[in-house]
Every structure is written in C-alpha cells, then in structure tokens.
Amino acid sequence: MPSYSAPVNDIKFLLHDYFNLQQHNHMPAFAEATPDLLDAILDEAAKVTENVFQPLNLPADEQGCRLEDGKVITPDGFKEAYNQYVEGGWQGMSGDVKYGGQGLPQTLGLVLNELMVSANWGFAMYPGLTKGATESIYAWGTDEQKDLYLPKMYAAEWAGTMNLTEPHCGTDLGLLRTKAEPAGDDSYKITGTKIFISAGDHDLTENIIHLVLARIPGGPEGIKGISLFIVPRNTINPDGSIGDNNGVTCGSLEEKMGIHSNATCVMNFDGATGYLLGDKHRGMKAMFTMMNEARLGVAIQGLAIAEVANQNAVAYANDRIQGRALTGAKNPDDKADPIIVHPDVRRMLMTNRAFIEGSRAMAIWAGILVDTTREHADEAERAKADEMLALITPVLKSYLTDQGVEAASRALQCFGGHGYIREWGMEQFLRDSRIAPIYEGTNGIQAMDLIGRKLPANGGAAIRAYFDMIQTFIDDNKSNESLAKYIPLLEKALGRLQAASMWLMQNGMENPNNAGSGAHYYLNLLALVTMGYFWADMARKASEMLAAGEGDKTFLENKLITADFFFGHMLPETSSLKVKIEAGATSVMGLDAQSF
Numbered sequence: 001m002p003s004y005s006a007p008v009n010d011i012k013f014l015l016h017d018y019f020n021l022q023q024h025n026h027m028p029a030f031a032e033a034t035p036d037l038l039d040a041i042l043d044e045a046a047k048v049t050e051n052v053f054q055p056l057n058l059p060a061d062e063q064g065c066r067l068e069d070g071k072v073i074t075p076d077g078f079k080e081a082y083n084q085y086v087e088g089g090w091q092g093m094s095g096d097v098k099y100g101g102q103g104l105p106q107t108l109g110l111v112l113n114e115l116m117v118s119a120n121w122g123f124a125m126y127p128g129l130t131k132g133a134t135e136s137i138y139a140w141g142t143d144e145q146k147d148l149y150l151p152k153m154y155a156a157e158w159a160g161t162m163n164l165t166e167p168h169c170g171t172d173l174g175l176l177r178t179k180a181e182p183a184g185d186d187s188y189k190i191t192g193t194k195i196f197i198s199a200g201d202h203d204l205t206e207n208i209i210h211l212v213l214a215r216i217p218g219g220p221e222g223i224k225g226i227s228l229f230i231v232p233r234n235t236i237n238p239d240g241s242i243g244d245n246n247g248v249t250c251g252s253l254e255e256k257m258g259i260h261s262n263a264t265c266v267m268n269f270d271g272a273t274g275y276l277l278g279d280k281h282r283g284m285k286a287m288f289t290m291m292n293e294a295r296l297g298v299a300i301q302g303l304a305i306a307e308v309a310n311q312n313a314v315a316y317a318n319d320r321i322q323g324r325a326l327t328g329a330k331n332p333d334d335k336a337d338p339i340i341v342h343p344d345v346r347r348m349l350m351t352n353r354a355f356i357e358g359s360r361a362m363a364i365w366a367g368i369l370v371d372t373t374r375e376h377a378d379e380a381e382r383a384k385a386d387e388m389l390a391l392i393t394p395v396l397k398s399y400l401t402d403q404g405v406e407a408a409s410r411a412l413q414c415f416g417g418h419g420y421i422r423e424w425g426m427e428q429f430l431r432d433s434r435i436a437p438i439y440e441g442t443n444g445i446q447a448m449d450l451i452g453r454k455l456p457a458n459g460g461a462a463i464r465a466y467f468d469m470i471q472t473f474i475d476d477n478k479s480n481e482s483l484a485k486y487i488p489l490l491e492k493a494l495g496r497l498q499a500a501s502m503w504l505m506q507n508g509m510e511n512p513n514n515a516g517s518g519a520h521y522y523l524n525l526l527a528l529v530t531m532g533y534f535w536a537d538m539a540r541k542a543s544e545m546l547a548a549g550e551g552d553k554t555f556l557e558n559k560l561i562t563a564d565f566f567f568g569h570m571l572p573e574t575s576s577l578k579v580k581i582e583a584g585a586t587s588v589m590g591l592d593a594q595s596f
Contacts, residue, residue, distance in 0.1 A: 002312045002425030004054045006046035006115050009555060010357060012039065014364050017551065018541050021107070024368065027375035029094070029105040038108065041093075045112050048088060049119035052081050057120040060261035061428050065202070067253050072201040072263045078123060082204040085156060091127055092154030095134065099150035106374070107367030110300055114363070117304035121432050122261030126159060128297055129199045133160025133211050136290040137230070140278035145230065148240075149209055159205040162290050163194040163212040163231075163267060180214035180229055180274060190214050190231050190274040193251070193266065196439070200265030201233070201250035206242050208233040210267070211290065212274060219281050228283035229274035247272035258431035291440060292393060296366055298440045299396035302404025302433070303359045309411035309429040310352040316424075317345050317414050339414070347569075348410040354566040355407055357559070358531040359400050361538060366396055384465065391454045391462040392530070394446035398520075399527035401436035402443055408433040447519035450526070451504060463501065470494050470533050477536070482543035486536040489567050490529075493574040497529045500581045513585035525577040532571045539563040 015021050016035050024030040060075035067073075085091070094109040095101020109131070116124035134153045137145060137160075152158040169175035178192025190212055194200075201208065210231040219225035235243035247270040254264040278286035317340035321331065325341035339345050369392070372385035412419035412426040419426040437443045455463050474491050477483045500522055508515030542556040542563075 001058060001423070002308070002429075003315070004050055004119050004308050005311060006042075006049055006118070007307060007360075008042050008046050009552070010360065011042060011111055013551075013555070013559075014361055015107075015111070017545065018361070018538055019364060019368065021105070021368075024105075024371070026377070027371060029103060029371050029375050032103070033105055033108065041104075041108065042111070044088070045090075045115050048084065048090075049115045052084055053116060053123055054119040056081060056123065057261075058425050058428065060120070060122060061432075062260075062422075064260040065253055065263040067250060070249050072203065072250055072253065072265065074126075074202050074204060074263070075122075075261050078126075078261070079204060081123060082126065082156075085127060089155075091130065091156035095150065095154040096138065099138075099146060100154045101150075105367065106370040107364060110296065110363055110367040110370075113297055113300045114304045114307070114360070117301050118308040120261070121301065121305065122259045125259065125262040126199045126202060126204055127156060129162065129294075130156065130158075130160040132162060132290040132293045132297070133209060135293045136162075136211055136228070136277065136286055137209075139289045140228070140286040141230075145275065145277070148236070149230070152207070153209065157205060158207045158209055159199060159202070160209045161197055161199055161211065162287065162294070163197055163200075163210050164287065165194060165196045167193065167195055176213060176215065176226065178212065178214040178269065180216050180227060182216070183273070186275065188214075188216070188229060188274045188276065190229055190247075190269045190272045192269050194269070195266050196254065197265045197267045198262055198439075200263060200267045202263050206234075207236070208248075210248060211277065211287070212269065213283050213287060214274070216280060223284055225281050226283040227280050228277045228286040230277050231269065231272050231274040235273065256435075258428070258433070258435055294440045295393055295397040295446075296363075296370070298436050299366075299393075299400040300363055301436045302400035302402070303356060303363060304404075305429055305433045305436075306352055306356050306359070306404045306407035306411075309408040309426065309433075310349065310356060312424075312426065312429075313352070313411035313414040314340075314349060316418075317349065320415075345414055348414055350562070350565045351569065352407045352410055354535070354562050354570055355403050355531075357538075357562060358535050358566060359403070361534040362392075362396060362530060363400070365534070366392060387458065387462040388465060390457065391450075391466060394441075394450045394454065395523055395527050395530065397440065398437070398443040398446040398523050401433075402524075404436060405430070405433045444520065447523040448516065450523050451508070451515050451519045455501070455504075467494070467498060470529065473533060473537065477540065480540065482547075483536055483540055486532075486539060486563065486567055489571055490532045490536050493529050493532055493571055496574045496578040497525050500525055500578050503582050507584065511585060513589050517583075517585040517588040518581035521577045521580045525574055525581070528571060528574050528577070532567070532574075535563045535566045 015038055056077045063075040065072055065074055092101040093104050094106045097103040130153055137149050153160055166176050180188040180190050183189050212229045212231045213226050214229055215225055216227050232246055233248045235246050237243050249268050251266040251268045256264055318338050320339050321336040322339045323336055325337050330341050331337045369385045369389040373382050376382045408430045412430050415426055418424050474487055477487055504515055504518055539560055542559040545551045546556050
C-alpha cells in the first residue's frame with residue numbers, strides 16, 4: 001500500500017526563506033498571509049491530505065466511478081471526504097471575500113493543489129475544475145452572475161466544469177457544432193454533445209455549473225463565432241434552491257487508462273438553458289481564463305505525481321535488500337545491502353529529487369506572477385508579470401507533465417518487478433501521470449504556442465525580460481564564491497538558449513517546419529535554463545543561511561548536494577537540445593506519409 005507525507009519543510013523553505021512572501025504584503029492577497037498563518041494552513045492541509053484523501057487513493061482507483069440511472073456515483077468514501085473538504089473551507093481560500101472567499105494568495109492555492117494531487121489525483125480533480133470555473137465567472141461574469149454562482153462555488157456546495165471538446169474536434173475548436181439558440185429572453189437553449197469532460201457529473205455536490213462553448217446561429221465562421229455559456233446541471237429557483245434537471249445528462253463514462261476515480265463523461269445538452277458569459281462570439285477569450293488556470297494546475301499535477309511516486313521509491317530503496325555495494329558491504333550483518341547503495345538507483349532517485357525541488361520553485365514563482373497580475377498597484381508591474389506568466393505557462397505545463405511521467409516511471413523502476421504489481425501502487429502513479437501531457441492542450445500544442453505566439457508577442461518583450469532576469473542574476477553573482485561552480489554552467493546554458501532562439505527566428509521564418517520540428521526541444525531547453533536559474537539561486541540562499549547559522553543544517557546541505565547533481569547531470573542536456581533544434585526539419589519531414 002503506497003504512502004504519502006506532505007513535503008511541508010521544502011514548501012516552507014520556499015515560501016519563507018527563498019521567496020520571502022512577506023515582501024509582497026503590499027498586495028492585498030498577501031497582507032493577511034503571515035508566516036504563522038501560512039504554516040498553520042500548510043500543517044492542516046498536510047493532515048487532511050495524508051489522513052483523509054490519501055488512504056482512499058488506491059481503493060478508489062480499483063473501484064472507479066459508475067453510471068446508474070443517468071447519474072454518476074463516485075467511489076466509496078469520496079462523499080465523506082468531500083464533506084470534510086467543504087467543512088474545512090478549502091475551496092474558497094483564494095476567492096474574493098466579497099463572494100465568501102478568504103482572499104488569500106493564488107500562490108497558496110497552487111501549493112495546496114500539489115498536496116491534494118499527490119494524495120489523491122482523482123479526488124483532487126473535482127474541486128480543481130470548480131476552481132477554474134470560478135476564475136472565468138469572476139473575470140467575465142455580470143454582477144448578477146457573480147452573486148448567484150460564486151458564493152456557492154467558493155463554499156464547494158456547487159461544482160464547476162468546462163466543456164470544450166466534441167467527438168469531431170479537440171484542439172481545432174473552430175469546428176465545434178454545439179448550438180446556442182436565443183430563447184427570447186436573456187437565456188439560450190444549448191444543444192450538443194461534449195466528450196472527455198472531467199468531473200462532468202458526480203454525487204458530491206447538489207449542483208454542477210457547466211461552462212460550455214457553443215455557437216450562436218448567424219455568428220462568424222470558425223473560432224471567431226464561438227461563445228461561452230453558463231449551463232447549470234439543475235435549474236436554480238428564484239429563492240436559490242435547486243430545481244429539476246436542466247436538460248444536462250451524462251451519456252456515458254469513458255473507460256480510460258488512469259484517474260479511474262474521476263468521472264470522465266460524455267455530456268449531452270438537450271435544449272439546456274444557458275446564459276452568456278462574457279461577450280457574444282468572444283467565448284474563447286473567456287474560456288482561456290479557465291484554460292490558463294487549468295494549465296498551471298496540470299503542471300502542478302506533474303510535480304505532484306513525481307513527489308508521491310518518488311517518496312515511495314525512496315522508502316522501498318531503503319528497505320529492499322539486494323546485492324552488495326560496489327565499494328563493499330554497507331550492511332554486513334545481513335545477507336545483502338539495501339538497494340539505495342547502488343549508484344544506478346541513486347541516479348534515478350536524485351534525478352527525481354532535483355526535478356521535484358526545482359519544479360516546485362518554478363511553480364511557486366508562477367503563482368507569485370499570477371498574484372502580481374491581479375493585485376499589484378502598479379499597472380506596469382502587472383503588465384510585466386502578465387507577459388512573463390504567458391511565456392512560462394506553456395513551459396511549465398509541458399515540461400513538468402512530461403517529466404512527471406518520466407519521474408513516475410523511474411520510481412516504478414526502483415521497485416523492479418514489484419513496481420509492475422498493482423498492490424504497491426506504483427503502476428497507478430504511472431497510469432495516472434500519462435493524462436497530464438495530453439489534456440488542457442497537448443504538450444506539442446504547448447510547444448507550438450510558445451514559439452508561435454508567446455516568443456514574438458509584443459515584439460518579444462517577454463523573452464527579452466526573461467534573458468535579462470537570468471543575465472542579471474549571473475552578473476550579480478560572478479564573484480560569489482559559493483556559486484563559483486554553478487554560474488559558468490548557467491551562463492553557458494543561457495547562451496545556448498539565446499543562440500537557439502536566434503536560429504529559430506531566422507530559420508523558422510524561412511521554413512515554418514524548422515520551427516515546428518524544434519518546438520519541443522526549445523521548450524525543454526527553456527525549462528532547463530529556468531530550472532538552472534532557480535537551482536543556482538536556491539543554492540545561493542542555502543549557502544547564506546548556512547554561513548549565518550540559520551535553518552536546518554542538514555536540509556540546507558542536502559539542498560546544495562541536489563544543486564550539484566542538477567548542474568552536473570541535468571543541465572548539460574541543454575547542449576544536446578540546441579543541437580537537435582539546429583538539425584532542422586529536413587529529416588523530420590523527409591518521408592512521404594505513405595512510407596510510415
């Protein structure tokens with residue numbers, strides 16, 4: 001049976017020592033987020049995720065969801081666990097206090113999302129989709145819509161979803177056919193079928209508020225003619241009570257590879273009453289509020305599954321005895337040594353550790369950027385944060401989820417044959433992890449979005465600001481003796497990224513396939529340089545704290561050892577990625593389609 005322990009110490013180091021969230025208390029969301037309050041929330045979140053959500057993970061995966069009389073029944077124990085989630089007030093933590101939220105930073109919400117997903121990915125998706133829906137309603141809804149929906153959704157009494165994909169269209173949403181016929185008042189009749197709808201139906205809440213992309217007849221063709229609608233599963237009476245079904249039903253549940261405990265639904269809308277969210281024919285702009293929120297959430301899923309898988313691999317490696325250490329017996333009183341003495345096992349565990357801790361720093365940075373775009377008093381600062389966030393979101397979504405799969409696979413490998421056996425839980429982690437590179441925009445789409453939209457946006461302002469951020473750090477720390485072994489390596493990696501950027505700009509315009517064939521490699525190169533920056537900066541902070549006699553000495557020394565591993569074993573991949581980018585598209589596109 002797998003286990004989970006929330007990585008509270010590393011999170012507290014990042015929030016308090018490294019990022020020092022208190023420096024942002026000029027922004028309203030951070031004003032009340034004192035270190036003591038953050039610690040209390042984290043400690044309580046650790047208890048809930050470890051003791052309530054995690055024990056349900058393996059049995060819920062085995063049981064799955066079922067569809068009975070048109071209604072989805074979640075696994076045993078989910079309803080009771082969800083009630084504890086509601087009672088704890090977790091859903092509205094970063095919501096606007098005007099609508100019953102607690103007004104705490106979005107950064108904290110991302111941290112808590114990691115803990116929930118590590119403990120129980122399938123369960124975490126139910127409230128996770130609600131969070132995204134509330135963000136869209138908050139950003140685009142009328143005052144009346146906010147007053148009606150947000151208090152109930154912040155309280156987790158009502159859930160939320162997003163409905164984009166149809167059987168014939170996924171990424172190319174301009175092809176969607178779901179119709180929204182004006183009903184003669186302020187409502188529309190929504191008719192169509194949506195597929196792959198996570199948490200599309202369930203028994204955890206009394207109502208589910210669907211956000212549905214649909215086409216108003218007579219609107220523009222393609223993506224410009226799409227609008228976004230609020231479509232409650234059940235009607236809402238004038239007094240706020242729940243009425244009859246609104247023509248919204250789950251037609252079937254998908255039989256899928258992983259996340260069995262989350263209901264992935266085919267949703268049918270049969271003349272369902274819906275209400276326009278935002279402007280007519282501007283639905284994609286409104287939906288992207290939810291999608292960008294979701295993409296950061298999915299990035300966190302990659303980190304979270306790596307964390308829990310690696311924890312179990314470490315425990316197994318310390319317990320399982322097999323063979324002897326290459327340098328001599330470490331456990332002479334027994335017949336063999338624990339497998340953690342073997343360098344190849346260490347290689348896998350250290351790769352996971354360096355990825356996890358570096359990714360967590362990147363994710364919290366993204367959270368701070370989100371809060372800055374919303375809370376900073378200076379419009380120019382909000383704009384800069386927004387540009388950087390737009391640049392880094394596809395990088396985090398793609399790199400953290402791809403590497404989350406790899407981390408889960410490495411963790412399983414540490415178990416050998418036992419990792420392939422269901423009772424240990426490792427095969428579930430690997431199965432679950434595989435969805436993250438696919439949904440909320442496949443990782444190939446993220447890479448194309450990065451080089452096709454995010455790099456050239458606003459004349460390349462974001463990537464220039466990014467280069468300046470890394471270069472400034474390098475220049476400021478060239479004389480820092482504690483970073484002497486890191487700074488030259490980071491500077492070389494940055495140079496490779498800059499050279500690759502120039503190559504893509506020149507050769508991608510000449511032949512767009514050059515850009516397409518190098519997009520995946522470029523995104524990973526940008527991710528590694530970003531992680532290198534954070535590892536060098538975390539090493540700086542750890543060295544300063546050790547010199548001052550502050551903090552946990554062993555924790556800080558281990559942070560430096562992990563930084564050494566990253567710079568020696570992971571950052572060098574930037575060299576091969578640059579070579580792959582500059583190889584161009586000739587061999588990629590060389591075969592005729594019939595030759596495959």
